[in-house]
Amino acid sequence: MSLDDKTDAELVRLFKSGDSAAFDAIVRRFQDRIFRLANVWLYDAQYAADATQEVFVRSHKGLRRFRFRAAPFTWLYRTTRYVCNEFNRRRRADALDDEPADPDSAPERHVAEHEAAQRVRAFVQELPERQREVVMLRMFEELSVRDTAQAMGCREGTVKALLHKAVARLRLDMNEAGFSHE
């Protein structure tokens, strides 16, 4: 049984017991999901790549103290939120000195920006922060209501209410923009 066949919790257990290959497997398993979340929070693929890297570097220390009270992805998501907030704060501080540049037109971009990501961001950005969070976790990442509530640090009822509002608003925005299934 290879590492890729193991569950998230089993991988974390292996890493805690000192298996460094398990950490590589954790990175491989979660890097796309963490990058996508960071991409929506930071509106910039380059920043998102840096933030994803920072999340995993911190996880290398933090996961050793993981106590399995929540799913490993929930823990990683909270770290991602924390890191993205730090990046946004730093960027705002830098923006006071420099003219804010359009992140989508950065010439030194190393990461190919997907047109799809831009479309998603265009809609999701319009949502209030908590609704955006619930859409990303519940709709896009397909977490359960319980895990979403745990990741967001709120009750399950709050998740349902936020999702209801977010879907109504997304419908409205998508109708206005003429977004339709190709």
Add this chain to the structure above:
Amino acid sequence: MNDDFDKLKRDYQAVEAPPHLATRVRAEVADRPDRIRAWIPAAVTMSLAIMLAIPFLAQQTGTQPPAQSQTQTQSAPPTKPSLSALASYTPERLSVPTPNLTQLRSVTVPRMPPRPQLNTQRPQTSLDTEHENLQEKDHANA
């Protein structure tokens, strides 16, 4: 409308992390060694040693009380002090004599110098000077 949401979800899930991210993470982890936390057990050991030493030191000082206190507590049992022993306790008188009030009263103070006498003449006013000036003018005119 559900198709639209599915499309949006597919768009979201189509985004992938940049290649070699895992390699970057591995290199970064290797570059950042864990903080040296060796001082924590040392500090814990030191504080434990101090906490254990404090009662021992207190016991040592308690077994060697000063000679004066030994004489004072001769009537009382050494282990269990009682109120009756405290009542029979008479504090030693100080060797310094208490000050006498009569001595304080008899202290001679040097006489004050005589009070300066005020000039008996009437103080000069501006009216007087004006009068003098007029007299001088009359004299000059004359």
